[in-house]
Amino acid sequence: MGDRKMWNGLNWKNWRIAAKLDPDKKLRENTLQTIIDAGFDALIVGGTQGINSDNTDGLINLIREANYPGPLVHEITVPGVVAQNVDAYFLPVVLNAGDVKWITGLHHRAIKHYAGRIPWDRTLAEGYVICNPACAAGIMTRVNSVKTPDATAYCDIAEKILGLPVIYLEYSGTFGDPALVEAVARRRESIHVFYGGGIDSETRALAMSRLADTVIVGNVIYDNPAAIGDIVKAVRATGSPGRR
Numbered sequence: 001m002g003d004r005k006m007w008n009g010l011n012w013k014n015w016r017i018a019a020k021l022d023p024d025k026k027l028r029e030n031t032l033q034t035i036i037d038a039g040f041d042a043l044i045v046g047g048t049q050g051i052n053s054d055n056t057d058g059l060i061n062l063i064r065e066a067n068y069p070g071p072l073v074h075e076i077t078v079p080g081v082v083a084q085n086v087d088a089y090f091l092p093v094v095l096n097a098g099d100v101k102w103i104t105g106l107h108h109r110a111i112k113h114y115a116g117r118i119p120w121d122r123t124l125a126e127g128y129v130i131c132n133p134a135c136a137a138g139i140m141t142r143v144n145s146v147k148t149p150d151a152t153a154y155c156d157i158a159e160k161i162l163g164l165p166v167i168y169l170e171y172s173g174t175f176g177d178p179a180l181v182e183a184v185a186r187r188r189e190s191i192h193v194f195y196g197g198g199i200d201s202e203t204r205a206l207a208m209s210r211l212a213d214t215v216i217v218g219n220v221i222y223d224n225p226a227a228i229g230d231i232v233k234a235v236r237a238t239g240s241p242g243r244r
Helices: 031-038 053-065 105-117 136-141 148-161 178-187 202-209 219-223 225-236
Strands: 017-021 042-045 072-075 088-094 123-130 166-170 192-196 214-217
Touching: 017 031, 017 225, 031 219, 031 225, 042 053, 053 072, 123 136, 123 148, 148 166, 148 178, 166 178, 178 192, 178 202, 202 214, 202 225, 214 219, 214 225, 219 225
Parallel strands: 017 042, 017 214, 042 072, 072 088, 088 123, 123 166, 166 192, 192 214
Antiparallel strands: none
């Protein structure tokens, strides 16, 4: 999938930092303009709890009305909630889920329902490894704790068995283990490494951007939007994506 002409030339492999916006959370006044001014490579709309068509479409329309100039992506976590006014779709495959529906079950059901209407040329499958069992996504998908040998094994599964273009190391609200992220980055051959979790300062942004290809920030947007600009600058200071 990663070798196709995907997303009409939106170049996801060149993204260094993206913002994930949760439809179930309310942005502070002027935060959306702060996000746009910061210069993220892409905005991703997605979340775990309270996701429905109304709040998803509402957030996407808000972003469009603000004239955000970059790629806008919908990460689909609820099969019946699929936005239309976006450039592309992320499709999570939770590799360490304790419930098989988060690996293939929901995907199978959705494909049967939507059949030929799925724009595969604008859809990117992500091999998710949820490394924080206590987060909402970890509880919902029933994951166990992930140590470095587990993470590198999941990397091999994603890259060598499933042929996925992306492995997403998700710590969701907590800052991850740099040694684990580095081990995955060294283990992979060509799979693109996303990292998300606890990026709330320049120091943390620098640490993970030196290891992962793309850093994704979320909670800081709601907790401390004033830090967004410095975080983006810190990630950009580490250079282009690639083997770090």
